[in-house]
Amino acid sequence: MSVFEFFFKYKPIVYEKGRLAFQLIGSPGWFILFVLAAAAGAYYAYRNVARDKYSNGLLVLRAVTFSVLAFIFLRPVLNISTVLPQESYMAVVIDNSESMNIKDDGQVSRSEQLQKQLESTNFFKRLSDKFKVRIYRFDRDAERIEHMQRLTYTGKRTRLESATDLLYQELGSVPLSGVVLITDGKDNASKQWTESLSRLEARRIPFYTVGVGSESITRDAEIVKVAAPRETLKESTAVVDVSYRSYGFSGRKATMYVRENGVLLKSQEVVLPPDGEIAEKSIDLPVKNEGTRLFSFSLQAQDDRIPENNTLDALVEIKNDHPQILYIEGEPRWEFKFLRRAIQDDPNIRLVTLLRSSQNKFYRQGIDKEEMLAEGFPKKREELFQYKGLIFGSIESTFFTQDQLKMVVDFVSNRGGGFLMMGGRNSFAGGRYQNSPIADILPVQMSQEDRTPVIGKLKLAVTPYGQTHPLMKLSADANANIKQWSELPPLNDFNKTLDQKVGGIVLARGQTEQKGPTDPILLAYQRYGRGRTMAFASGSSWRWQMEMDHEDMTYELFWKQILRWLVNTSPDSVMISSDKDTYLPGETVRLDAEVSNKTFDRMNNAKVVVKVTNPDGVTESLPLDWNGSQEGVYQTELNASEPGIYQVEVNAAQGSENLGKNRTAFQVQDRPVEYYDALLDTRFLQSVASATGGRYYPLSKIGDVPEDAVYVTGETSFVEQKELWDVPFLFMLLCLTLAGEWFWRKKKGLA
Known part of the structure; x- marks a missing residue:
């Protein structure tokens, strides 16, 4: 017997689910009149007491005494719905997943703790005395079992909806008084759990959830x-x-x-x-x-x-697909020469350069076709969009037409290309870009004044955020990296800019000999649409090569990292991806393809086929269908059961035109997902119990379930009356009020 039962005769659940009534007056609302009468009687008893001996406390104690006596006299009862024995069903649903093997205390597993509690409380025998009991186990799937020996605790995933779906199918038409759900509360596979539970919730079936495990694992x-x-x-x-x-x-x-x-x-x-x-x-x-x-x-x-x-x-x-970067420079200068030299031996990046040597004359390098850039900077989208990166050197905005500048913006936002503006006398505000469409995509703001670049020495200082960014890592060791940056020769110029934009990230600032209110921004970037943009506000990083030891590779490393970053996320016209990279055996794999033409307009009428090669080398071809909701997105699903890495290649075509191909991969691995995020989820189990009108029990209280579960409203229940007039607490309260009043009266000289 608990302390609560000692004082109040019944368990808390009886008071939670019962309805108060009085055998002599019916509705409990009438009892308010008796309380008022008790208060009036108490006042009448003390109406003639002298003022120096009167106390409101005496009045309250007398009123409480009269109220308790009235309460007992009126024969109070709790009306509570109770099921008829063996007239309804009770489902016991037990978690059969691997997480039940976890030893929270390092000694006894969850399954062993459950077994001990079931045996010590004689759980199933007591429950069977009142209900027709059906036992189920669940992990990824659910099934009915005849006895506990069928529990293996080897399930690789937990899918609660499998249990609720099965209960609805098997017990949907029989009187079901409740469900005892025994689990650690972790659900890592359900997709429509809320909808599945709502079908049982609509029948007002309570869930008595029992939490197995601990909310804190020791180590x-x-x-x-x-x-x-x-x-x-x-x-x-x-x-x-x-x-x-x-x-x-x-x-x-x-x-x-x-x-x-x-x-x-x-x-x-x-x-x-x-x-x-x-x-x-x-x-x-x-x-x-x-x-x-x-x-x-x-x-x-x-x-x-x-x-x-x-x-x-x-x-x-x-990937080793040699992305192309177009670098246009308005005048011969050292930065152009040294940058080309730094990338010359890079086997993965193709730098195509267009150098204006004189009016309407260009020097082309890195081209693989004679007609490539023959008319200067691209005028058509398909010509520009074949590149993944674009660099503007010291070249004025008026060199380009408005259509070309807008096309550059589209190159970043829709095509997903990378754009870099380098410092120089015709860059940023010096090239009058502040009033052009390019101003929208740069990560920094430009002033309408101070358009001339500042000539003077300044040191590049990496910002605290930049010290953690891979672009600014010259050394794997953090301290050595800071030291290496500090030892670089100073730059010789920079373009003035204002603050970075809201989404802009500053990686480096310049420290001049004459301190200003703020250090100028030297290197910053931001995301823009599908692409990314960067501003490097100096044209003299070549000094890092000229003034350092000939074996020092800082300049080469810096620019190789910049150019790779510029194009690393630039998409192809045809892309393929899986919704994640690792699956369990038998899990559904979803493949998504994004299909565009050469101008990166999304295509909804393409023929898209994917080839999936399993770990044994067997290839299966699957068609992908447009998903109907996203432009140019095609989808398909497949089940992969064999562990290993699966290679995926997609091909897309429209009529006779080949739009492109791409590849990706995913793996199937029988990994122990049940051991991740393994704490007992008490809050989830409490929410399930609360939503269905049931109760939550820690494992140590599982023995209370057979007694509590009988109090439920249903077609096989009747209304039972629980008398309250003899509740011990009422007599204790009566003794306390009488004794309290007597002592108080004695103190006041009234006794």
Whole structure:
């Protein structure tokens, strides 16, 4: 017997679900009249007491005494609906997933704790005395079982809707008094859980949820998420953000390991955050091998009790497709010469340059066709859009037509290209770009005045944010990186700009000999539409090459990183992707293709076919259909059951015109998803119980369910009266008020 039952005779659920009534007066509303009469009687009893001996406390105590006596005299009862024994069904639904094998305390698994509680409370025997019991197990799928021995706790995923769907199918037409849901509350596979539950909720079927597990695991370090680019250029640096958390390891050190196709690349020491908090580590990965590469990230902490959740993978497609960048320069200068030389030996980037040597005469380099750029800067979209990056050097805005400038904006926003403006006497405001369409896409604002570039020495100073950005990393070591930047020769000029725009990110500023109110912006970028833009407000970075040791590669490294960043996310006319890079065996894979023509207009009437090659080398061709809601987006789905990496190639055509092809990959891996985010989700189970009119129980209170579950309204229930006149608390209250009044009267000299 609990303390509550000792004082109030019945369990809390009886008071929660029961309705108060009185056998002598019916409606409990009439009892208010008796309370008023008790107050009047108390006042009448003390009406003639002298003022110095009168107290409102005496009046209240007498009124309470009269009210309690009236309450007992009127024979109060609780009317509560109670099911008839063996006239209705009770479903017991038990989680059969792998998470039930977790040992929260490091000693006893969740399934073992459940079994002990069921046996010690004689749960099923007591429940069977009142209901026709049906037992179900669920993980990704659900099924009815005859006894507990059928529970294996080997399910790879938890899909609660599979259980509710099965209950609706099998017990939808029989009197179902309730559902006992025993789980840790984690659902990682349901897609329409709310809709599935609502069908049972409409029948007013209560869920008695039982939470198995703990809300705090004593020792666990877990990798929560790996955010990596799905594709990148060969010889680039992929930035991967690894999120992790821990319990019981706050402030302790752990080691993060990175492997490529099983080969260890690097390891780094990390400090584990406070319990439950998520920390993030950015890792720079030089990618040198072309093709589909599998990177694994694992976190190892000593005495970790759930090692199954220490590793996550990222599948990255390393491409070697030689993206083209068009660089137009208005005059011969050192920056042009040294930049071409820095990129000359790069096997992955094709730099096509257009140098104005005199009026209406251009010097073309890097072209592969004689007619390429023969008439100067492109005048047609299909000609410009074949490039993935575009660089404006020192060339005035009036060189271009308004249509060409608008086409450049479209090149960034719709085509998704990268745009860079470099400093020079005819760049930024010096080239009168502040009133042109180009002003909209730059990450910095330009002044209407001070158009002439400033000539004078200034040091490039990396901003705090820039120190963490891969573009500004000359060395893997943070301190060495700062030192290397500080030792570079000063620049010789810069273009004045105003502040960065709302979405602009400043990576570097200039420090001049004469300090101004703010250091000028030297390097900034922003996203614009589908593309990205950058401003480098100096034309003298070539000095880093001229004035440093001939073996120093800082200048080359800086510009190679800039140009790769410029085109790394620029899409092709035909793109293919999966909704994620890793699936469980049998899980549905969704493929999305984006199809455009050469001018990057989205095409809804193309013929799109994808070829999927499984790990055994067997290829299957699947048609993709336009999804009907997004321009140029085609979709298909497939089931992949065999573990390994699947190669995907898409081809698109419109009539006889080939629009293009592309490739991606995904992997199928039987990974232990049930061990991730493994804490007991009490809040979710409480919300299910509350929404359905049931109750939530910790596992230690599962023995209360058989007694509580009988109080439910249904076609097989009757109204039972629970008498309240003999509740111990009423007599204790009566004794307290009488004793309290007597002592108070004695103190006042009235007794």
